[in-house]
Amino acid sequence: MSQSNSNDGTSKGDEYLLNLFLTDEGIANPAVWYKKLRDESPVFRSSSGAIFLSRYEDCRMVFRDNRLGKDTREGPGGTALPRQESEEVRAYREQISANRGDSSPSMLFLNPPDHTRLRGLVSRAFTPKRVESMRASIKELSEDCLDNLAEVGEGDAMEILGFLPVNVIGELVGVPRSDWEYFRPLVTAGVASLEAAPSLEDLKASTAAFTEMGEYFSSLLADRKADPKDDLMSALIEVEESGDRISEAEVISTVILLFAAGMETTQNLIGNGLGALFAYPEQMDLLWEHDEYVESAVEEMLRWDSPVQLDGRTALEDTEIPDLKLPKGSQIVTLIGAANRDPARFTNPDAFDIQRNEGQPLSFASGIHYCLGANLARTEGQEMFAGLIRRFKKIEQAGELKQRGRLTLRGYETVPVSVTNR
Numbered sequence: 001m002s003q004s005n006s007n008d009g010t011s012k013g014d015e016y017l018l019n020l021f022l023t024d025e026g027i028a029n030p031a032v033w034y035k036k037l038r039d040e041s042p043v044f045r046s047s048s049g050a051i052f053l054s055r056y057e058d059c060r061m062v063f064r065d066n067r068l069g070k071d072t073r074e075g076p077g078g079t080a081l082p083r084q085e086s087e088e089v090r091a092y093r094e095q096i097s098a099n100r101g102d103s104s105p106s107m108l109f110l111n112p113p114d115h116t117r118l119r120g121l122v123s124r125a126f127t128p129k130r131v132e133s134m135r136a137s138i139k140e141l142s143e144d145c146l147d148n149l150a151e152v153g154e155g156d157a158m159e160i161l162g163f164l165p166v167n168v169i170g171e172l173v174g175v176p177r178s179d180w181e182y183f184r185p186l187v188t189a190g191v192a193s194l195e196a197a198p199s200l201e202d203l204k205a206s207t208a209a210f211t212e213m214g215e216y217f218s219s220l221l222a223d224r225k226a227d228p229k230d231d232l233m234s235a236l237i238e239v240e241e242s243g244d245r246i247s248e249a250e251v252i253s254t255v256i257l258l259f260a261a262g263m264e265t266t267q268n269l270i271g272n273g274l275g276a277l278f279a280y281p282e283q284m285d286l287l288w289e290h291d292e293y294v295e296s297a298v299e300e301m302l303r304w305d306s307p308v309q310l311d312g313r314t315a316l317e318d319t320e321i322p323d324l325k326l327p328k329g330s331q332i333v334t335l336i337g338a339a340n341r342d343p344a345r346f347t348n349p350d351a352f353d354i355q356r357n358e359g360q361p362l363s364f365a366s367g368i369h370y371c372l373g374a375n376l377a378r379t380e381g382q383e384m385f386a387g388l389i390r391r392f393k394k395i396e397q398a399g400e401l402k403q404r405g406r407l408t409l410r411g412y413e414t415v416p417v418s419v420t421n422r
Contacts, residue, residue, distance in 0.1 A: 001321060001324050012041070013040070014046055014082075016033045016037050016041075017044075017046055017082050020082075021196040021407060022196065027403070027407045030309065030407060031341055031350065034335060035338075035341070037052065037335070037338060038054040038055060038341075038342060042055045042058065043323075043324065048080060048082070049331070050081075050331040050332070050333055051326075051330065051333070052332075052333045053333070053335060053339075054338035054342075055338075055342050055344065056339040056340070056342040056345035056362065057342075057344070057345070058339075059334040059335070059336065059339040059362055060366050062313055062332055062334055063311075063313075063366035063369065063370075065319070065321065066112070067315065067317055068313040068315055068316070068319065068326075069112075069314060069316045070108070070109045070110060070111055070115075070313070071109070071313075071314040071331065080312060080333050081196035081197075081333065082196060086200070089199070092203055106256070106257045107122070107253070107254055107257055108257055108261070115368065116368075117245060118250060118254060119368075119372065121236065121239055121246055122236070122254055122258070122372060123372055125172065125232050125235070126375060128375050131375040132379075134168075134379070135383065137168075137171065138168055139383045139387070141164060142164055142380075142383045142384050144167070145160055145161050145163055145167075146387045149161065149417075149419055150391060150392070150419065150421055153418060153419060154419065155416070155417065156416055156417075157270070157274055157415040157416075158270075158271050158412055158415050162267040162270055162271060163184070164270065164384055165263045165267050166180050166184055166263050166267075168376065169259055169262030169263060171231075172231065172232055172258075172262075172376075173232050173255055173259060174224065174231025174232060174233040174234060175259070179216075183213070183263065186209040186212060187213075187263045188264070189202075189205040190206050190209035190210045191206070192406070193206035194408045195406050195409075196408070213259070213260075214252055217252045217256060220233060221237065221248060221251060221252060225237055233251070233255055236254065237251065258372075261373060262373050262376065262377075264307070265307040265308060265371075265377060265409070266376075266380050266381065267411065268307035268410060268412075269298070269307050269377060269381050270380075271411050271415050272304075272411060272412070273298065274395075274415050274417070275305065275401055275412060276300075276301055276305055278397045278401070283297075286355075287354055287389065288394070291386060291389045291390075293354050293355060294386045294389070295382055296355060296356060297385060298378060299356070299378075300352060300353060300354050302340075302361055302363040302364075302378075303346070303363065306336055306337050306361065306362075307409060307410060308336060308408070308409060308410075309336055309337040309407050309408060309409075309410050310334060310407070310408055311334050312331065312332065312334070313332045314330065314331050315329060315330040315331075315332075334365075336361075336362050336363060336365070339361075340361040340362060345358070346358050364377075390422075391419075392420060393420045393422045395418070395419045396417065396419075397416065398418040399416035
């Protein structure tokens, strides 16, 4: 791993990052700026002092080094992401931080031993065997979405098909079916705070959304204590009551994380996958002719336009990795979207190829923070696209795809489609 140190490279690298994170063009087409960084400054120390990585093996190595942990301060990139903030936004961020009080941090931002303890308890719900046992239920919930699309013949795929992960994670956690729709706008508003440059309105809406979800799950927690069900929340309560290894605050923060992450990333997998197929109609035709490619197609969707484009790590101690010294507190941003387009790892990486068989992308990270719901998301994607092939002779783009304008969690706001039933 060699670091870019030249003055020219540094100024160019900062320019690339600003274009990537803070312009509409960069957010709309990040691959252009990923390539510039990967080609010219693959290990780039920005003017903020944070190091940005854009090669597959470098990112993978950082993910697997336990000396490089999570920053609890502000989202996947910590405080390292380029920002152009008003005084009001900075003041509001400080206010949020000061008001966190006794609330439990999300497992997403914990380090061992707390991360190890919580992940060990929750991971039982996400073993490959458990997820495979849920496949029939996931297929049934997919069919509900497909029924709705077949009935109307056209509509916004993000609205109709993107409801699948809400259904799946709602059923897993134990949210009553009547409340599933309630969570969609809350999650969308909540995760806006993970972006590099949210507006003051976005930050306030995010805070309000997470507060509302916390209140909801506090109430549901009380209900499940009085009347346990066969769901994840009841299982976590049983753990808390039997061994006191997980607090009520941790139960609530964990369930919010699972609901938010389970919905947002898988919804974007479906939308981004459709966007890729519309961009490469010959690949869509191939998939519709050969449904045996569904599994590799979903993997390629994850690689080509990852729902999660970046993640962050902080040196928990003075650390040395090949050709790079990292004093304690150093911040590293892994550009997952760039790593997934690394030509040293993937052949002709800018092409979308549903038959690609070159191993998994880094879309779910790696190491001890490898996404708990990776198997669940893959299964949902597989069942949704298998269902689309099974139910519809063709699915077509029926208008302009509108991106949400976010980079960390990348996806579409609307994906208008029309379908022809078989």
